[in-house]
Amino acid sequence: MRVFPAIRVPPDAGQADIHLAWEFPEGVAVNPIKVGICGLGTVGSGTYNVLTRNAKEIASRVGTDIVIAEIGARRDNPNCDTGSVPVNRDVFALAENPEIDIIVELIGGTTVAKELVLKAVANGKHVVTANKALIAEYGNEIFAAAAEHGVTVAFEAAVAGGIPIIKALREGLAGNKIDWLAGIINGTGNFILTEMREKGRDFNDVLAEAQALGYAEADPTFDVEGIDAAHKLVILASLAFGIPLQFDKAYTEGISRISQEDVTYAEQLGYRIKHLGIARDTDKGIELRVHPTLIPEKRLIANVNGVMNAVMVQSDAVGPTLYYGAGAGSEPTASAVVADIVDVARTLTAGPENRVPYLSFQQSALSSHPVLPIDDVETAYYLRMSAVDRPGVLSKVAQILSDDGISIEALIQKEPAEGQNLVPMIILTNRTVEGKLSAAVSRIEGLESIVGEVTRIRVESLAG
Amino acid sequence: MRVFPAIRVPPDAGQADIHLAWEFPEGVAVNPIKVGICGLGTVGSGTYNVLTRNAKEIASRVGTDIVIAEIGARRDNPNCDTGSVPVNRDVFALAENPEIDIIVELIGGTTVAKELVLKAVANGKHVVTANKALIAEYGNEIFAAAAEHGVTVAFEAAVAGGIPIIKALREGLAGNKIDWLAGIINGTGNFILTEMREKGRDFNDVLAEAQALGYAEADPTFDVEGIDAAHKLVILASLAFGIPLQFDKAYTEGISRISQEDVTYAEQLGYRIKHLGIARDTDKGIELRVHPTLIPEKRLIANVNGVMNAVMVQSDAVGPTLYYGAGAGSEPTASAVVADIVDVARTLTAGPENRVPYLSFQQSALSSHPVLPIDDVETAYYLRMSAVDRPGVLSKVAQILSDDGISIEALIQKEPAEGQNLVPMIILTNRTVEGKLSAAVSRIEGLESIVGEVTRIRVESLAG
Numbered sequence: 001m002r003v004f005p006a007i008r009v010p011p012d013a014g015q016a017d018i019h020l021a022w023e024f025p026e027g028v029a030v031n032p033i034k035v036g037i038c039g040l041g042t043v044g045s046g047t048y049n050v051l052t053r054n055a056k057e058i059a060s061r062v063g064t065d066i067v068i069a070e071i072g073a074r075r076d077n078p079n080c081d082t083g084s085v086p087v088n089r090d091v092f093a094l095a096e097n098p099e100i101d102i103i104v105e106l107i108g109g110t111t112v113a114k115e116l117v118l119k120a121v122a123n124g125k126h127v128v129t130a131n132k133a134l135i136a137e138y139g140n141e142i143f144a145a146a147a148e149h150g151v152t153v154a155f156e157a158a159v160a161g162g163i164p165i166i167k168a169l170r171e172g173l174a175g176n177k178i179d180w181l182a183g184i185i186n187g188t189g190n191f192i193l194t195e196m197r198e199k200g201r202d203f204n205d206v207l208a209e210a211q212a213l214g215y216a217e218a219d220p221t222f223d224v225e226g227i228d229a230a231h232k233l234v235i236l237a238s239l240a241f242g243i244p245l246q247f248d249k250a251y252t253e254g255i256s257r258i259s260q261e262d263v264t265y266a267e268q269l270g271y272r273i274k275h276l277g278i279a280r281d282t283d284k285g286i287e288l289r290v291h292p293t294l295i296p297e298k299r300l301i302a303n304v305n306g307v308m309n310a311v312m313v314q315s316d317a318v319g320p321t322l323y324y325g326a327g328a329g330s331e332p333t334a335s336a337v338v339a340d341i342v343d344v345a346r347t348l349t350a351g352p353e354n355r356v357p358y359l360s361f362q363q364s365a366l367s368s369h370p371v372l373p374i375d376d377v378e379t380a381y382y383l384r385m386s387a388v389d390r391p392g393v394l395s396k397v398a399q400i401l402s403d404d405g406i407s408i409e410a411l412i413q414k415e416p417a418e419g420q421n422l423v424p425m426i427i428l429t430n431r432t433v434e435g436k437l438s439a440a441v442s443r444i445e446g447l448e449s450i451v452g453e454v455t456r457i458r459v460e461s462l463a464g
Numbered sequence: 465m466r467v468f469p470a471i472r473v474p475p476d477a478g479q480a481d482i483h484l485a486w487e488f489p490e491g492v493a494v495n496p497i498k499v500g501i502c503g504l505g506t507v508g509s510g511t512y513n514v515l516t517r518n519a520k521e522i523a524s525r526v527g528t529d530i531v532i533a534e535i536g537a538r539r540d541n542p543n544c545d546t547g548s549v550p551v552n553r554d555v556f557a558l559a560e561n562p563e564i565d566i567i568v569e570l571i572g573g574t575t576v577a578k579e580l581v582l583k584a585v586a587n588g589k590h591v592v593t594a595n596k597a598l599i600a601e602y603g604n605e606i607f608a609a610a611a612e613h614g615v616t617v618a619f620e621a622a623v624a625g626g627i628p629i630i631k632a633l634r635e636g637l638a639g640n641k642i643d644w645l646a647g648i649i650n651g652t653g654n655f656i657l658t659e660m661r662e663k664g665r666d667f668n669d670v671l672a673e674a675q676a677l678g679y680a681e682a683d684p685t686f687d688v689e690g691i692d693a694a695h696k697l698v699i700l701a702s703l704a705f706g707i708p709l710q711f712d713k714a715y716t717e718g719i720s721r722i723s724q725e726d727v728t729y730a731e732q733l734g735y736r737i738k739h740l741g742i743a744r745d746t747d748k749g750i751e752l753r754v755h756p757t758l759i760p761e762k763r764l765i766a767n768v769n770g771v772m773n774a775v776m777v778q779s780d781a782v783g784p785t786l787y788y789g790a791g792a793g794s795e796p797t798a799s800a801v802v803a804d805i806v807d808v809a810r811t812l813t814a815g816p817e818n819r820v821p822y823l824s825f826q827q828s829a830l831s832s833h834p835v836l837p838i839d840d841v842e843t844a845y846y847l848r849m850s851a852v853d854r855p856g857v858l859s860k861v862a863q864i865l866s867d868d869g870i871s872i873e874a875l876i877q878k879e880p881a882e883g884q885n886l887v888p889m890i891i892l893t894n895r896t897v898e899g900k901l902s903a904a905v906s907r908i909e910g911l912e913s914i915v916g917e918v919t920r921i922r923v924e925s926l927a928g
Binding site: 046050051053054057058060061062063156161162163164167168170171172173174175176177242300303304315316317318319320321322323324325326331332334335336337338339341342343346347349350351353354355356357360361362365 | 510514515517518521522524525526527620625626627628631632634635636637638639640641706764767768779780781782783784785786787788789790795796798799800801802803805806807810811813814815817818819820821824825826829
């Protein structure tokens with residue numbers, strides 16, 4: 001790539017000289033910026049299509065063409081005609097190609113992808129990736145290498161697909177102290193919970209359909225057990241609070257045990273159940289947790305349905321803000337990949353001091369504020385249990401809760417069904433520390449008038 | 465300001481040399497970046513407070529301190545203790561202060577503010593402003609001057625307060641062709657419409673309260689007649705479609721004529737009435753319009769209530785995205801001002817080629833795509849009229865509409881109230897061109913069985 005014939009500023013320059021450097025004509029002609037796309041699956045083909053279809057639009061934003069110099073893919077993609085762009089079966093060859101300025105890693109996984117990214121970085125190439133697992137689990141190591149080699153590693157597409165949430169946290173909210181964030185950051189889980197609520201369907205039934213529709217993988221564990229969401233949450237928390245990536249410290253609970261009755265009772269209480277990733281900055285430490293959550297139905301985020309994603313951020317200056325859009329899919333994810341390519345293209349001739357830090361805060365300024373164990377996290381709780389239909393059961397349960405300083409905010413107690421002597425009892429508690437609640441619940445489960453396990457779901461008001 | 469001792473790239477440098485420039489230690493020590501705040505009103509004091517309170521947080525994001533070198537204000541603000549920062553009664557003096565890198569214009573209005581911004585630009589200072597009227601009406605002139613002097617003029621705070629919508633359009637969606645956007649971009653109007661719907665109150669009643677609460681100005685024209693929203697829409701449209709700012713071409717209609725019955729009938733039809741700014745890119749030209757709009761109640765943006773703002777953007781790659789937050793107020797607006805200061809701080813030692821263009825597209829690439837006159841705009845319509853309670857009236861009205869190729873999608877016809885012979889008739893039409901609808905409406909108003917004017921409100925599905 002040719003460098004702009006700009007007047008550069010000598011180290012001893014004064015204000016006046018700096019302005020000289022700024023007196024620079026619009027729309028400087030430069031050689032195109034060359035990207036290498038590694039991986040030609042769903043996101044890779046989407047990136048190829050968007051860069052090609054919107055080439056003129058993108059060039060007139062950047063001020064120079066962005067050209068796909070080479071594609072690295074083990075196999076072709078029947079849904080993507082790569083025209084005259086050379087396709088290399090060896091993705092590592094792209095990291096060695098001196099023509100390429102930016103390596104776009106869209107392979108997925110954490111083995112080949114990690115090796116590729118580190119090799120590209122070592123060769124002084126900027127990297128754009130959509131790989132949430134790679135960043136959440138190996139980001140600290142990757143960013144250290146990138147800093148050493150003075151290159152950018154951009155990952156907007158790794159969280160919430162096409163929603164520019166990473167840019168919002170790193171730049172748009174840069175003046176704020178961020179208090180907490182809560183996000184619907186897995187479309188499959190949100191689709192399942194939406195169908196369960198709107199159509200009264202069961203979890204397994206909807207999951208099967210989601211798999212048929214291609215929303216869910218054959219092995220749905222990553223989605224429904226919250227691992228995918230935890231990867232994204234860990235990244236968002238680092239950007240928000242300036243802590244290193246700590247995937248191993250995230251608490252993760254899936255939605256596979258949410259029953260139709262819980263969805264119904266939640267609605268009767270004025271709540272919706274959403275699978276949220278929540279990160280909160282407290283004096284004691286950082287909360288980092290993914291779990292099903294009851295939230296008031298009047299909250300905007302409670303009305304985010306189907307496969308759509310949304311992230312709500314609470315900050316000290318701006319207050320609550322929310323970002324909504326498609327969290328996955330070929331072109332929505334490609335939209336974020338291309339936005340990163342455009343950002344990187346703009347920094348190609350600038351120094352590192354002109355760039356946004358990888359994790360929003362300067363690497364040297366990352367904090368050691370600890371991540372809180374889940375037992376120390378305070379929330380309110382929804383409890384559902386089966387009680388023998390007999391006087392005094394509620395008072396026993398209430399007694400156990402109050403012994404731990406937990407009070408009851410709301411209660412639903414049903415008549416037993418015909419020929420049954422078990423009644424469902426639903427309790428909303430006030431806010432308490434998880435450790436206390438767990439102790440109380442095990443004592444409640446010990447009552448001979450309570451049959452089976454107590455179902456517990458955390459409750460968050462998400463009040464701005 | 466001292467310049468980083470970075471290795472700068474000679475014009476004839478190759479790839480290898482450029483990487484040298486990137487091999488640069490993290491957290492370079494530099495002299496603080498100095499800002500001058502002009503105007504110490506609501507936003508000015510909020511900016512002072514946020515920059516002061518979050519100084520450490522901001523510095524660890526930017527990598528250098530941001531210092532308020534001087535404040536320019538005609539009078540002090542009792543709600544803002546400016547400590548030891550020198551306050552100058554002459555704002556123009558700040559534009560001459562060689563110490564100051566960035567002038568923050570928070571005076572408002574288009575006279576002094578314009579003179580100040582142009583003077584700052586002429587003196588080679590970067591500018592951050594929250595002034596929507598100034599940018600919408602004089603932005604083209606200001607950006608030309610800024611380009612000539614190689615400085616940035618940033619204005620995130622000019623639209624939707626603390627919501628980083630300008631950054632989303634210019635950067636986050638840079639890979640997309642944007643099809644249309646629709647925004648609730650005036651909090652006062654949204655507060656009034658929300659109260660009318662939720663509490664069945666009348667427009668004037670709520671407006672009076674909004675004025676008492678300080679949401680609405682003593683002269684509410686700017687807010688309720690849509691002028692403020694039009695200023696913001698014109699800016700958003702330029703960023704989205706790459707057209708010059710054309711405030712004089714925007715169609716503006718306020719909410720002062722929305723009656724309680726319209727709100728109620730809209731709800732019966734499954735819609736909410738919102739005061740939207742809508743910009744759409746069509747083959748014939750750009751739609752640029754602010755008016756009350758019926759939107760389906762299930763849309764997320766239909767559930768944005770009170771003084772909150774939201775902007776929905778429909779793009780070709782990512783599809784629909786939505787951005788929600790506080791659109792006004794001291795610290796929410798300051799949040800955007802500070803985000804701009806941080807952005808500008810990062811570009812101080814970079815060349816213009818490393819910056820995001822003022823209007824998202826390179827100045828040289830702005831398009832001449834025309835703005836459509838409102839008569840050529842196509843939407844569906846809500847029509848409310850008073851009809852004499854007599855057979856055949858509906859058929860006459862339907863005949864007039866069908867003569868113009870307009871069909872009826874939904875209809876509400878009420879029984880006359882006791883002792884009345886006039887019945888309200890509410891019609892939802894299919895999509896049609898405004899010119900045709902206007903012609904049909906005037907013929908309907910000519911029917912002797914129709915009494916008084918026909919109320920018309922545009923309907924948008926906002927389908928992604």
